[in-house]
Amino acid sequence: xxxxxxxxxxxxxxxxxxxxxxxxxxxxxxxxxxxxxxxxxxxxxxxxxxxxxxxxxxxxxxxxxxxxxxxxxxxxxxxxxxxxxxxxxxxxxxxxxxxxxxxxxxxxxxxxxxxxxxxxxxxxxxxxxxxxxxxxxxxxxxxxxxxxxxxxxxxxxxxxxxxxxxxxxxxxxxxxxxxxxxxxxxxxxxxxxxxxxxxxxxxxxxxxxxxxxxxxxxxxxxxxxxxxxxxxxxxxxxxxxxxxxxxxx
Amino acid sequence: xxxxxxxxxxxxxxxxxxxxxxxxxxxxxxxxxxxxxxxxxxxxxxxxxxxxxxxxxxxxxxxxxxxxxxxxxxxxxxxxxxxxxxxxxxxxxxxxxxxxxxxxxxxxxxxxxxxxxxxxxxxxxxxxxxxxxxxxxxxxxxxxxxxxxxxxxxxxxxxxxxxxxxxxxxxxxxxxxxxxxxxxxxxxxxxxxxxxxxxxxxxxxxxxxxxxxxxxxxxxxxxxxxxxxxxxxxxxxxxxxxxxxxxxxxxxxxxxxxxxxxxxxxxxxxxxxxxxxxxxxxxxxxxxxxxxxxxxxxxxxxxxxxxxxxxxxxxxxxxxxxxxxxxxxxxxxxxxxxxxxxxxxxxxxxxxxxxxxxxxxxxxxxxxxxxxxxxxxxxxxxxxxxxxxxxxxxxxxxxxxxxxxxxxxxxxxxxxxxxxxxxxxxxxxxxxxxxxxxxxxxxxxxxxxxxxxxxxxxxxxxxxxxxxxxxxxxxxxxx
Ligand code: SF4
Numbered sequence: 133x134x135x136x137x138x139x140x141x142x143x144x145x146x147x148x149x150x151x152x153x154x155x156x157x158x159x160x161x162x163x164x165x166x167x168x169x170x171x172x173x174x175x176x177x178x179x180x181x182x183x184x185x186x187x188x189x190x191x192x193x194x195x196x197x198x199x200x201x202x203x204x205x206x207x208x209x210x211x212x213x214x215x216x217x218x219x220x221x222x223x224x225x226x227x228x229x230x231x232x233x234x235x236x237x238x239x240x241x242x243x244x245x246x247x248x249x250x251x252x253x254x255x256x257x258x259x260x261x262x263x264x265x266x267x268x269x270x271x272x273x274x275x276x277x278x279x280x281x282x283x284x285x286x287x288x289x290x291x292x293x294x295x296x297x298x299x300x301x302x303x304x305x306x307x308x309x310x311x312x313x314x315x316x317x318x319x320x321x322x323x324x325x326x327x328x329x330x331x332x333x334x335x336x337x338x339x340x341x342x343x344x345x346x347x348x349x350x351x352x353x354x355x356x357x358x359x360x361x362x363x364x365x366x367x368x369x370x371x372x373x374x375x376x377x378x379x380x381x
Numbered sequence: 382x383x384x385x386x387x388x389x390x391x392x393x394x395x396x397x398x399x400x401x402x403x404x405x406x407x408x409x410x411x412x413x414x415x416x417x418x419x420x421x422x423x424x425x426x427x428x429x430x431x432x433x434x435x436x437x438x439x440x441x442x443x444x445x446x447x448x449x450x451x452x453x454x455x456x457x458x459x460x461x462x463x464x465x466x467x468x469x470x471x472x473x474x475x476x477x478x479x480x481x482x483x484x485x486x487x488x489x490x491x492x493x494x495x496x497x498x499x500x501x502x503x504x505x506x507x508x509x510x511x512x513x514x515x516x517x518x519x520x521x522x523x524x525x526x527x528x529x530x531x532x533x534x535x536x537x538x539x540x541x542x543x544x545x546x547x548x549x550x551x552x553x554x555x556x557x558x559x560x561x562x563x564x565x566x567x568x569x570x571x572x573x574x575x576x577x578x579x580x581x582x583x584x585x586x587x588x589x590x591x592x593x594x595x596x597x598x599x600x601x602x603x604x605x606x607x608x609x610x611x612x613x614x615x616x617x618x619x620x621x622x623x624x625x626x627x628x629x630x631x632x633x634x635x636x637x638x639x640x641x642x643x644x645x646x647x648x649x650x651x652x653x654x655x656x657x658x659x660x661x662x663x664x665x666x667x668x669x670x671x672x673x674x675x676x677x678x679x680x681x682x683x684x685x686x687x688x689x690x691x692x693x694x695x696x697x698x699x700x701x702x703x704x705x706x707x708x709x710x711x712x713x714x715x716x717x718x719x720x721x722x723x724x725x726x727x728x729x730x731x732x733x734x735x736x737x738x739x740x741x742x743x744x745x746x747x748x749x750x751x752x753x754x755x756x757x758x759x760x761x762x763x764x765x766x767x768x769x770x771x772x773x774x775x776x777x778x779x780x781x782x783x784x785x786x787x788x789x790x791x792x793x794x795x796x797x798x799x800x801x802x803x804x805x806x807x808x809x810x811x812x813x814x815x816x817x818x819x820x821x822x823x824x825x826x827x828x829x830x831x832x833x834x835x836x837x838x839x840x841x842x843x844x845x846x847x848x849x850x851x852x853x854x855x856x857x858x859x860x
Contacts, residue, residue: 139843145807146836148843167847170796178790180747180766181782182773186790193794270748303706307746312828313782314744316394319832320710321746350833353819361836378819378836 136166136201140208141173142342150363154207154243157369161251170197174214180308191219195236204240207365208341209272212242217275244340244364248281256289257370263293265334269341270303285368295332306347322351330357336372338364349377382500382528384733386717389740396711401540406712409537413703416647424643434640435758437633438694448594448627455597459659461672472677473504476619479673480510483617485583491608492516493588494532494697495623495677497719513578515607517571524551530713533645533699538712585611589622591637595630598658599674602651609655618669623677625693637696640756644698680731688767692727694757701751701761707744716741723751723761730768739777742768804845807838
C-alpha cells in the first residue's frame with residue numbers, strides 16, 4: 133500500500149534526518165512511502181495569525197496534493213492537529229471543501245499514533261541502553277492525544293529508560309510566531325522547561341514536534357548542556373549515535 | 382481603571398525582572414494547580430457535572446431575557462429593586478445616586494470583579510464617600526493603590542513582607558504599632574481595623590457569583606465571611622453584578638457552585654456561601670432596610686449572538702489563569718486591565734477595544750491548557766484566534782508582521798518557488814552553522830537568538846535529499 137508523508141516545513145528545513153527516520157520505520161512496517169514534492173507548509177502561521185484567506189488557500193493546496201493517498205503520515209502533533217482538526221473548520225461556509233477537508237482529515241495520522249495503532253509488530257533497532265526524557269507538545273496532549281501511544285512505543289523497548297519530566301503538561305514557550313513576538317516571555321517559559329529537562333539527568337530528549345525541539349535544543353545549546361536532542365522517529369529508528377539537533381555534525 | 386493593555390510588552394518585561402513577583406507567582410501557581418488536582422481526583426463525576434453545567438448555562442443564555450425578567454420580578458416581590466446599567470458609566474451613576482439617597486458617608490465593599498470593571502471605587506471616592514474594601518486581598522491592594530492581579534486572589538502578587546509594610550504605613554493612624562511577623566498576625570490586625578468599618582458603614586456593596594431567577598436571590602461565595610457583614614450590617618445593601626450571572630433555579634446553582642469551588646481553590650465548597658433575598662423582613666432580627674441589584678450589560682448583549690457567545694458561560698473561577706503558562710510567567714498586572722489571563726485576553730478586547738488591547742490575543746501560545754481545565758468548556762484558544770482574525774481584518778497588527786506573513790504565504794502557495802527559497806535558506810544556514818552545528822547570532826533574528834541558538838539545518842532540505850535518493854535508486858536499478 134502506498135502512503136504519503138507530509139514532512140512538515142520544519143523537518144524539511146531543519147531536520148531531514150527525522151524525515152528519513154520516519155520513512156525507515158514505515159518501510160519496516162511494510163509500507164511504501166511517497167513524498168509528494170508539491171507539499172509546502174500546513175498553513176499554521178497564517179491560521180494562527182488571523183489570516184484565514186491564506187490559510188484556506190494553503191489548506192486547499194494541501195488537500196489536493198494528498199488526495200490520492202489512503203494514509204497521510206504527519207510527524208508533528210501541531211501540523212497533524214492542523215490537518216485533522218482545523219482544516220475542516222476552515223470551510224464551515226463551503227460544503228464542497230468542507231467535505232474534501234473532512235475526507236483528508238480521516239486519512240491523516242500523527243506519526244506516533246500511526247506507528248502504535250496501525251503498524252502492528254514493529255521492533256526498534258536500539259542497541260545500547262539509553263536514558264531519555266520525552267517532551268509532549270501541547271498539540272500532542274490536547275489535539276491529537278498521542279501521549280499514551282508515545283509512552284507505549286518507548287516502553288516497548290527494553291533499552292530505553294524513560295524518565296518523566298516534571299510539569300510535563302506545560303508549554304515550552306515556542307508557540308510558532310509567539311516566540312519571536314514575545315521573546316522575553318518565551319525565554320522564561322523555555323527556561324522553566326529546560327530546567328525540568330536537566331533535572332531528569334537523561335542523556336537524550338525526544339519529542340514528536342520539531343517546533344518545540346528547535347526551541348528547547350536552542351536553549352540547551354545556549355546553556356552548553358550536553359543533553360542531545362532528537363525527533364522521536366530518530367530515536368525509534370536507532371539513530372541517536374548521530375549528531376543531535378544543534379550539535380556538531 | 383484606565384486600561385494599560387497597550388503597554389503589554391513593557392509591562393511583561395518589567396514583571397519578568399521583578400523577583401518578588403516571580404517568587405509569589407511560583408508559590409501561587411503550585412498551590413492552585415495542586416489543590417485543584419486533588420479536588421478533581423476526588424470527584425469522579427466531574428465530567429458529568431461539567432456537561433450539566435454547559436447545558437444549564439446554554440439554556441439560560443438562550444432564554445436570558447425571560448430569566449432576567451423573572452429575577453427582577455422576584456427581587457421586587459421580596460421588597461428589593463433591580464437597576465439596569467447598559468455601560469460602566471451608567472452603573473457608576475446609579476450606585477453613586479443610591480449612596481447619596483441613602484445619606485451615606487462611609488461604604489464597605491465585598492470583592493466584586495464587576496465593581497472593578499466599572500471602576501466603582503474611583504467613582505465613589507470622587508463623589509466624596511469613604512470606601513473600604515473588606516476582602517483581605519482587596520483591602521491590601523486598595524492600600525497599595527493597585528488593581529487586582531487575579532480574579533479570585535487579588536493580592537496574589539504581594540509577598541508577606543510587602544503586606545506587613547503596607548499595614549505598618551497605613552495602620553499607624555489607628556494606633557497599631559506592633560511588628561507583624563506571621564500571617565495570623567496580619568489577618569488579626571486587618572480584622573480589628575475592619576471591624577469598626579463594618580459597624581460605621583451606611584451602605585454595603587457586594588458582588589454576586591450567581592443570580593437565581595426562581596427566587597430572586599443573589600449568591601456570593603467567600604472564605605472570610607466579610608461579604609456577609611458587608612451585606613447585613615449597613616442599612617442599605619447594593620449588589621453589583623452582570624446580566625450573564627443569572628441562573629434559572631436553586632438546583633442549577635448547586636451544580637455551578639460545585640464546579641466553581643473546586644476549579645477555583647480546590648475546595649469542595651467555600652467557607653461561606655450566602656444567599657441574599659431582598660431587605661430585612663418584619664420577622665428578621667437584622668439585615669438591611671433597602672436592597673438594590675445593579676445589573677451591568679457592558680457589551681454582553683452584543684456577545685450573546687456573536688462569535689464570543691461562549692465566553693458568557695464563564696463563572697470566573699480563575700482556573701484558566703492558574704494553568705496559563707503566560708499568566709504564570711508575568712502575573713496579572715501586565716495584562717493592563719481588570720481581567721487577566723486567558724479569559725481576560727478574550728474579554729478585554731471586547732470591552733476596551735481590540736486596538737487598545739491588541740497584544741493580548743497574540744500573547745498566547747494557544748497551548749490549550751486553559752480550555753482543558755475550564756469547568757464551563759469555553760474554547761478560549763479559539764476565541765483568542767477569533768480576535769486575531771479580527772485584528773488581521775482591521776489591519777491592527779504591525780505592518781512588519783503583516784508583510785512577513787504575506788511574503789511567506791506567497792511562497793507557501795507556489796511550491797516550486799517555495800522549494801527554491803527553502804533550498805537557498807537551508808544552504809545559507811547550514812554554511813553559517815557548519816562548525817558548531819548551531820547558530821548563535823543572525824541578522825534580523827535577535828528575538829530568537831537573544832536567548833537561544835538556532836540548531837543549523839543539515840546541508841540540504843528533506844525534499845531535495847529525498848529526491849536525490851529516489852533518483853539514485855532508479856539509476857542503480859537501470860544499471
Ligand atoms: S474561562 Fe473558564 S476557567 Fe477561565 S475563569 Fe471563566 S470559567 Fe474559569
